[in-house]
Amino acid sequence: MAGKLIVFLCVIVISQGVDIGSLKLDQVLILSRHNVRTPLMDTLEKYTPKQWPKWNDTSGMLTEKGALLEGYMGKYIYDWLDNEGFMEGCPEQKDVLIYANTKARTIDTAQAFVDSAFKNCNITVRHLDDLTVFDPIFFPIVHNTTEVFRNKISEEMTALIKKMNLTESYTELQKILQIQDADICKSLYLCDLNAAQTEVVLEVGEEPNVSGPLFIGNAIVDSFIMSYYEGMPLEDVAWGLINTTEQWELMAKISKENQNLRFNLTSGAKDIAGPLIKYMFNIFEDKSPKFSMLVGHDSNLNSVISALEFKPFELPEQFEPFPIGGKLVFQKFVDSTNQYLKIEYVYPSTNQLRNAEVLCLAHPPKRVVLELKGCKTDSNGFCLWSDFMKLNVY
Template sequence: MASSLFRWRAWIFCSLWLLTNPLHAEGRYQLEKVVELSRHGIRPPTAGNRKEIEAATQRTWTKWRTPDGELTEHGYSAVMNKGRWQGEHYRQLGLLSAGCPSPADIAVRASPMQRTIATAKALVNGAFPGCSIPVHHVKDDIDPLFQADKLEATQTDPIKELAAKRAKAGNLPALQQRLQPTIQLLKRAVCASVKDCPFFDRPWQFKQTRSGHTYVQGLSAMASMVETLRLGYSENLPFDQLAWGHITSAAQITALLPLLTANYDLSNDIFYLAQRRGSVLLNAILQGINPGADALPKTRWLLFVAHDTNIAMVRTLIDFHWHLPGYSRGNIPPGSSLVFERWRDSQSGERFIRIYFQAQSLDALRQLQPIDAAHPLLREEWYQPGCKLTPVGTLCPYQSSIEQLRKRLDPKAIVPVDYALPSS
């Protein structure tokens, strides 16, 4: 409770600071390095999600103008707004200089999918307009940083995975009962009639795929519905195309998000799974923030653009729990990012790490609201004992924090990563 209160106060403090106290490079605390892990922007449901939710509701969901699973034009613009603010912010802090950046300023690596590559381009085009920053990605569809679940070295034991998820869930029928008010809200929003959706009344149960991965049958499909509705609201779909006219406000989306949180809790937010599938990415982030690292590109801003699952696994490894206004606990909106910063006290020479999660609100995404002092990003900061609140945010002792985070990695799940990649 005390740590949650501190994080809430830290979020308020940082929001007020963004409004009232712009920083300058000549201040006591100097920003030296940023490693950012961003989720892609707004997309329609993936083909698999569409099949799942249409089978459950027995009706056809809206076809977007953008192909399923790809970044939309609206999503591109929302991400550009974020990138534009970040470029200005980092120039103000002295991390970046004016004009187009050099290779020492920024390096970008995206997951090898259209929506992540396009999101990366939107971010850098917003931050560095007209500069044609290269976006690096692997040629095939498996990047060890982002698709670790497809690697032999990171596979989970099906028995251990099922046991870990059952332990996290506790009493699964009781969880389903607690979420009944939210389930009924979703049912009324997406079903043609109560009789047309028997799916919603079936008991949840753990199921294993042929590959041995475990999911909660029932909850998984409901989470896909909620995610599709949240994305549709953020996309500014007309209300009659969003949920057949049943959802007309951000508050109604917010009320459904606990189902998405429950699914995170029983999928990517399992420590055993996060260690197996997220250690290679967290290890790269920790190497990237290290002033003496040799393997990664030596840039001031190292930007990874991937998926909500990647952010969920990293946040589970570092024990970071956020709750942004207008979202449910642990929600990861499109275009949001988990940011690691290295700061230096110019008076003492001491270094610090700052970690925070940031996102735009539902209505800011829907309305393409530019980010500025009057409309800041929502933000919550990571806090551990020994961290301190400063004018630049929550700063934590660098060396001890890095050592603590490294202890949470699974060395057997860390595979070599090639950083000499083609770009587009």
């Protein structure tokens, strides 16, 4: 009876709103995407007769500007935590975990964050010793390899492909590319992205993927977006042919459809994100370390958000669904009687990225409060920590 009374009183508290003035920040876990990198595909020449801009590194590597931008974010995060009374000076090693996937861009992003957030402190970036393998915690693959499960995912992906409408996006993209004059048109007769078919590619031990126009379009748009963030002259960003917000939205729609088709799956997200979510909840259950940051990829953010069933949200001043350098910030607050969760998406706007704007408390990144379907939230974005922990089915 006493237990039921406590639960009832907690429900009343959260419905009436939490007394923010009495709260103390107790634990923070950040799931981060790496910062600005070189394009992932370095064989784009066949899709256009035009010359692509040159990058100073091989594909998929954090750029110098990406490291700079991550440093700005690191300093902002530390100043915010200091302002909350959560952290002061150099924290002890046991109170901080910075853990990155084995890709160079994630490790370098984590290091750039540490170098700025914990400058001159003895904080190290953790990762697997073997950098030739994708860390299983971050690897967004289908773990259940039974034929029945794989068929279920394949059927869902195929159904989503049929619902996709990228006609305007493909038309605009191939106009920018002049694809009718490209080698891909002359040799393989792929001259119209709208006439080609996107196909599901599901291989054991690999990420869910696609072939066809969505795969091609996503790789090309990725190059456009990264060159824009990198601050290249506008004539080197899609050859100066993306001049309006509407055009960027059309391009970004290709990226969004690619992400959601592969990782935002009703049938597969919980399986894909399972190891990462289990790792996160182990930290929550241990109540340690005090501050954690896990540095992965947009696929990690997407699958975790889908698996935990976040309510739909919008990220203003961004055209990426999971912005470069963006962070999903889980915050545990406590007062004298209870514990609460607040989740925010903290991310740089497109202008902050392109212009390399210094972030600080007076000029912060964008912050959007998110909600979970399984954790009733008050008007300030707080839900009961106990309700959140019930979402741990891993």
